[in-house]
Amino acid sequence: MQILQQLIQGLSLGSIYGLVALGYVLIYQAWGVLNFAQGEVCAIGAFSLLVLHAELGMPVYAAMPVAVLVSMLVGYVIEFLSFRPLENANGTTRLIATIGVSICVRNILRMIFGADYFSFPTIFGDTPFQVGELILVPQNLWNTAIGFALVALLNLFLKKTRIGKSMRATAQDKEAARLMGINVRASLTGTFVIASALGAIAGMLIAPVYLFNFNIGATIGTKGYAAAVLGGLDFASGAMTGGIILGIAECLAVVFGSSEYQSAIAYIVLFLVLILKPSEIMSKKKKVEKV
Amino acid sequence: MTFGKIYEKTRIWILLIIAAILPFAVTNNYWLHILNIGGIFAICTLSLNLLTGCTGLFSVGHIAFYGIGSYTAAVLSVKCGVPFLIAVPCAGIMALIFGLVLGMPALRLKGLYLAISTLAFGEIAYRVFLNWESVTNGTRGILGIQAPVFFGINFRSYNTYYYIVLIFLVMTVVLTRNLIYSRTGRALLAIRESEIAAQALGVNTVGYKIIAFAASSFFAGIAGALYAYEVHMIAPESFVSTESITVLAMMVVGGIGSISGSIAGAFVLTMIPEVLRSTGDIRLVLYGAAIVAIVIFAPRGLGGALEWLDHLLMGNHKKKVREEE
Numbered sequence: 121m122q123i124l125q126q127l128i129q130g131l132s133l134g135s136i137y138g139l140v141a142l143g144y145v146l147i148y149q150a151w152g153v154l155n156f157a158q159g160e161v162c163a164i165g166a167f168s169l170l171v172l173h174a175e176l177g178m179p180v181y182a183a184m185p186v187a188v189l190v191s192m193l194v195g196y197v198i199e200f201l202s203f204r205p206l207e208n209a210n211g212t213t214r215l216i217a218t219i220g221v222s223i224c225v226r227n228i229l230r231m232i233f234g235a236d237y238f239s240f241p242t243i244f245g246d247t248p249f250q251v252g253e254l255i256l257v258p259q260n261l262w263n264t265a266i267g268f269a270l271v272a273l274l275n276l277f278l279k280k281t282r283i284g285k286s287m288r289a290t291a292q293d294k295e296a297a298r299l300m301g302i303n304v305r306a307s308l309t310g311t312f313v314i315a316s317a318l319g320a321i322a323g324m325l326i327a328p329v330y331l332f333n334f335n336i337g338a339t340i341g342t343k344g345y346a347a348a349v350l351g352g353l354d355f356a357s358g359a360m361t362g363g364i365i366l367g368i369a370e371c372l373a374v375v376f377g378s379s380e381y382q383s384a385i386a387y388i389v390l391f392l393v394l395i396l397k398p399s400e401i402m403s404k405k406k407k408v409e410k411v
Numbered sequence: 412m413t414f415g416k417i418y419e420k421t422r423i424w425i426l427l428i429i430a431a432i433l434p435f436a437v438t439n440n441y442w443l444h445i446l447n448i449g450g451i452f453a454i455c456t457l458s459l460n461l462l463t464g465c466t467g468l469f470s471v472g473h474i475a476f477y478g479i480g481s482y483t484a485a486v487l488s489v490k491c492g493v494p495f496l497i498a499v500p501c502a503g504i505m506a507l508i509f510g511l512v513l514g515m516p517a518l519r520l521k522g523l524y525l526a527i528s529t530l531a532f533g534e535i536a537y538r539v540f541l542n543w544e545s546v547t548n549g550t551r552g553i554l555g556i557q558a559p560v561f562f563g564i565n566f567r568s569y570n571t572y573y574y575i576v577l578i579f580l581v582m583t584v585v586l587t588r589n590l591i592y593s594r595t596g597r598a599l600l601a602i603r604e605s606e607i608a609a610q611a612l613g614v615n616t617v618g619y620k621i622i623a624f625a626a627s628s629f630f631a632g633i634a635g636a637l638y639a640y641e642v643h644m645i646a647p648e649s650f651v652s653t654e655s656i657t658v659l660a661m662m663v664v665g666g667i668g669s670i671s672g673s674i675a676g677a678f679v680l681t682m683i684p685e686v687l688r689s690t691g692d693i694r695l696v697l698y699g700a701a702i703v704a705i706v707i708f709a710p711r712g713l714g715g716a717l718e719w720l721d722h723l724l725m726g727n728h729k730k731k732v733r734e735e736e
Contacts, residue, residue, distance in 0.1 A: 224699025
């Protein structure tokens with residue numbers, strides 16, 4: 121029963137990791153770079169909700185969209201200042217630029233909020249209720265539901281709408297997309313902003329579950345990155361799978377190991393999965409390498 | 412004898428002499444400490460450059476090897492009373508063993524998958540430092556690492572320890588340079604450019620990748636050991652994964668694959684937060700912004716700028732040599 125309990129916990133944590141991973145994947149597909157500042161965007165989401173809801177007393181349902189907008193704006197600024205100038209630079213260089221951005225943003229948060237830990241007022245209620253022998257927390261259930269709903273929505277958006285289609289086309293082949301009359305510039309920016317919004321929502325959902333400080337971006341970012349790569353960096357589907365694998369691994373670690381080593385055990389699982397089933401675990405694409 | 416020719420012959424010696432008299436010019440202990448840390452990170456960056464810059468094996472957990480070296484040296488020195496000259500190579504060898512442990516299975520992985528496995532390795536190493544109380548003392552860290560003593564001279568003070576760091580840095584530069592310009596180095600570059608092409612040309616890619624992993628982790632371990640003796644106490648907080656990213660940033664800011672660049676990058680990125688210390692909390696914000704700015708405005712890194720300066724000073728001489736070739 122305890123295992124089932126932890127599985128549910130892992131699913132809820134994993135769907136948030138999946139959301140963060142989704143941000144990584146979207147940007148990776150469009151820009152060809154892992155955006156290490158994605159974790160900071162999550163932090164921005166969490167902190168803007170904290171300010172709007174807890175400090176200014178806005179009701180949650182009004183504060184959340186505003187916080188998402190704030191994060192989208194921040195995402196746009198990041199894209200404008202550090203992605204656009206480096207569009208034609210090589211991969212490692214761009215990666216380092218995103219690391220620079222993440223250091224920058226993290227310390228701006230530190231300047232504003234200090235190094236103290238904040239406990240976040242719960243959004244969906246944290247009074248646990250019992251179903252049989254299981255103890256469920258509404259917040260966790262909602263997190264899972266919202267995680268999956270967002271992935272479904274995103275899939276729908278990318279497959280059915282005109283904007284979504286042009287984004288996918290841009291991710292596939294920029295030149296061809298441009299020839300088809302797609303505004304590549306706008307698609308790239310749009311993808312980035314949407315990824316930021318997803319990150320912000322993930323940040324807001326995880327904030328009530330964790331005690332957090334300015335460093336939350338680093339923690340959650342690393343998890344998301346791991347989940348994204350585990351999922352194969354393909355569109356949507358893989359990221360969520362990767363996130364859930366990671367989340368469940370982490371929670372099962374509590375059952376079978378010590379909680380001290382919780383995050384280490386998650387990484388050991390990750391490591392073993394990578395070693396035993398190397399590269400492109402979830403990815404369906406078969407790459408042909410040419411010299 | 413033109414100026415350019417004289418410059419080309421003497422530049423290394425001039426640089427060494429400047430490095431040797433630096434502790435006399437910088438009398439402030441604080442800055443000497445920063446210099447030493449810069450030198451130690453230069454060794455670490457050079458080792459990462461060998462792995463990532465030359466061979467193209469992307470590592471985001473490099474600080475783990477540095478930490479393993481650090482803890483090995485500290486445990487040997489404090490708990491077993493092993494002298495400096497034995498503890499440091501032992502630290503290097505210990506890191507090398509772990510480099511092989513990580514390297515052998517990780518060789519099956521490519522690109523980002525390798526990166527994530529190194530990330531996982533770094534994370535696991537940090538947890539072990541934190542939780543293996545009986546050996547690492549957990550969060551309290553290991554205290555009281557004695558400074559090395561040679562010929563009756565105690566190398567405790569920063570300006571004397573500086574020379575030890577300098578000697579190790581010079582040795583690392585000479586060794587990596589020789590490695591890069593040897594047959595092995597060319598094989599590594601070939602692997603970076605295209606593994607399949609290298610394989611087709613008869614390069615034993617697996618063997619050379621293991622060599623790259625081993626050499627890289629060895630030097631990182633040495634750097635870690637030097638760090639332990641520099642600060643006299645180590646704690647797990649010095650080896651978190653953010654530090655791996657810092658080393659990676661040093662490498663890229665310096666210029667990927669460039670030896671002089673790696674050293675410059677390490678020193679510059681160690682100095683920037685300290686120079687900005689007077690600005691208070693905003694210093695790390697500026698530090699992050701500086702990394703972005705350097706990457707955008709100097710795409711070939713500091714190494715590129717140094718090379719440009721080098722060619723400028725050498726002037727016509729270099730051009731003539733090229734024409735003769």
